[in-house]
Amino acid sequence: MGRKTKAEAAETRERILEAAERIFFENGVMRTTLEQIAKEAGVTRGAIYWHFSNKLELFQELHERVRLPQEEMFQRAIADRHPDPLQLMEETVYSCLDLLSKDEQRQRIYTILTCRCEYVGEMLYALERQRDVDEELLTDVKQAFHLAQEQGMLSPAWTPETASRVFVSFMSGLFSDWLRYGMNFEIVQTGRACLADLFRSFRRAPEAGDSSQSPVRD
Amino acid sequence: MGRKTKAEAAETRERILEAAERIFFENGVMRTTLEQIAKEAGVTRGAIYWHFSNKLELFQELHERVRLPQEEMFQRAIADRHPDPLQLMEETVYSCLDLLSKDEQRQRIYTILTCRCEYVGEMLYALERQRDVDEELLTDVKQAFHLAQEQGMLSPAWTPETASRVFVSFMSGLFSDWLRYGMNFEIVQTGRACLADLFRSFRRAPEAGDSSQSPVRD
DNA sequence: ATACTGACATTCATGCATGTATGTATGCGG
DNA sequence: CCGCATACATACATGCATGAATGTCAGTAT
Numbered sequence: 001m002g003r004k005t006k007a008e009a010a011e012t013r014e015r016i017l018e019a020a021e022r023i024f025f026e027n028g029v030m031r032t033t034l035e036q037i038a039k040e041a042g043v044t045r046g047a048i049y050w051h052f053s054n055k056l057e058l059f060q061e062l063h064e065r066v067r068l069p070q071e072e073m074f075q076r077a078i079a080d081r082h083p084d085p086l087q088l089m090e091e092t093v094y095s096c097l098d099l100l101s102k103d104e105q106r107q108r109i110y111t112i113l114t115c116r117c118e119y120v121g122e123m124l125y126a127l128e129r130q131r132d133v134d135e136e137l138l139t140d141v142k143q144a145f146h147l148a149q150e151q152g153m154l155s156p157a158w159t160p161e162t163a164s165r166v167f168v169s170f171m172s173g174l175f176s177d178w179l180r181y182g183m184n185f186e187i188v189q190t191g192r193a194c195l196a197d198l199f200r201s202f203r204r205a206p207e208a209g210d211s212s213q214s215p216v217r218d
Numbered sequence: 219m220g221r222k223t224k225a226e227a228a229e230t231r232e233r234i235l236e237a238a239e240r241i242f243f244e245n246g247v248m249r250t251t252l253e254q255i256a257k258e259a260g261v262t263r264g265a266i267y268w269h270f271s272n273k274l275e276l277f278q279e280l281h282e283r284v285r286l287p288q289e290e291m292f293q294r295a296i297a298d299r300h301p302d303p304l305q306l307m308e309e310t311v312y313s314c315l316d317l318l319s320k321d322e323q324r325q326r327i328y329t330i331l332t333c334r335c336e337y338v339g340e341m342l343y344a345l346e347r348q349r350d351v352d353e354e355l356l357t358d359v360k361q362a363f364h365l366a367q368e369q370g371m372l373s374p375a376w377t378p379e380t381a382s383r384v385f386v387s388f389m390s391g392l393f394s395d396w397l398r399y400g401m402n403f404e405i406v407q408t409g410r411a412c413l414a415d416l417f418r419s420f421r422r423a424p425e426a427g428d429s430s431q432s433p434v435r436d
Numbered sequence: 437a438t439a440c441t442g443a444c445a446t447t448c449a450t451g452c453a454t455g456t457a458t459g460t461a462t463g464c465g466g
Numbered sequence: 467c468c469g470c471a472t473a474c475a476t477a478c479a480t481g482c483a484t485g486a487a488t489g490t491c492a493g494t495a496t
Contacts, residue, residue, distance in 0.1 A: 044444075162415040166384075172395055180337075196380075197381070198380075201375055220461030221471080222462080222463080223462095263455095264475050440494085458477075
């Protein structure tokens with residue numbers, strides 16, 4: 001085989017990444033051999049070594065491709081100084097739910113990150129980045145709850161700290177439980193029901209005189 | 219070296235398990251070689267193969283040794299038909315927090331289970347058991363919330379389903395976040411604060427006439 | 437048209453890791 | 467006190483997986 005055109009080479013690279021995604025998902029990162037990836041992609045190991053220096057770089061590149069829109073979504077939620085931050089966050093997290101539930105590639109990659117990869121040695125770099133993302137998210141959410149508090153919309157039963165931590169950790173737990181056990185429940189339905197009740201609890205109860213619309217479920 | 223006494227053999231087995239725990243924690247399960255474990259335990263691979271058929275069985279045995287008291291704790295919480303299931307669950311989960319925060323062996327083993335192990339191939343058996351445990355826990359907790367509801371102690375803002383799922387997933391997320399990033403925050407303090415607010419939200423608000431003790435924070 | 441280089445394929449040397457087979461010394465039951 | 471089973475250590479065969487070195491042919495610039 002001779003030289004390919006640039007477009008074809010890019011396509012090869014893409015096929016390698018997609019193959020890696022599938023094989024990592026099925027076999028785990030550590031026990032996946034470059035030979036397997038090559039076979040799945042219809043190339044040889046030589047091609048992989050041409051496009052990537054080794055397996056770690058391949059993994060990193062895969063990781064790069066799924067930065068959750070969540071990051072910017074929640075950041076925008078703060079930056080906008082939306083009049084109702086709680087409402088905005090609730091809607092935002094619903095979008096995240098829908099997105100994850102429909103995007104199979106995202107599911108596979110997050111599954112790899114969650115429970116198909118041992119975070120030791122070089123892989124610790126990946127963990128560090130995930131931690132940064134998580135901490136940034138927590139900070140943003142916390143700020144949103146602070147905003148809600150300033151606007152008198154946060155129930156006095158919560159602090160911005162506890163509310164944000166409960167919210168973020170709940171979502172984290174829900175996602176990882178779902179991915180870990182092979183997506184064995186309806187995450188959108190379950191998630192929405194839980195989040196609706198949780199956010200209702202976050203909001204300050206309506207004034208005493210307002211008896212027509214109670215905050216309980218319909 | 220010749221034959222050892224039974225007690226010495228048991229001690230050797232124990233040393234192998236402890237060594238495996240440390241090495242798995244540091245290097246991950248997949249990339250840990252039996253040679254490393256043997257060296258750490260001060261024996262040869264022959265000894266390991268004598269006591270365990272292979273690495274998987276070693277891992278399983280390690281897993282067996284940390285069945286959370288949580289399992290029976292929450293089961294008791296239901297079986298007892300405690301007058302205040304919410305109170306009991308809250309106290310129970312505080313105990314779990316304290317336990318995990320103090321027991322370093324438990325921390326290491328749960329860290330291995332959470333992010334030092336690729337769940338593929340034979341390791342899927344381990345996952346199945348974890349799922350069984352988790353589902354059983356969710357069922358128990360759900361029942362407790364049903365009990366609380368029947369006794370009129372659950373806030374109408376929650377259903378037993380949403381409350382139990384939020385509770386369980388929050389704890390799951392909190393634990394895994396903590397373990398994943400190297401236990402970089404005070405889990406007891408954070409956890410207690412969050413759980414206090416969460417359980418306050420779970421409880422039915424006191425009667426309107428009772429204005430002396432409001433449910434807001436102190 | 438030619439030289440050069442990009443995009444791979446192929447081959448090879450090396451190093452582990454595993455599992456098993458075998459050696460061996462010793463505690464223990466009869 | 468004798469023989470066997472126990473509790474290991476040692477040695478070996480096998481099979482990958484890696485990384486690098488080399489081969490090859492077709493685009494591409496001049």
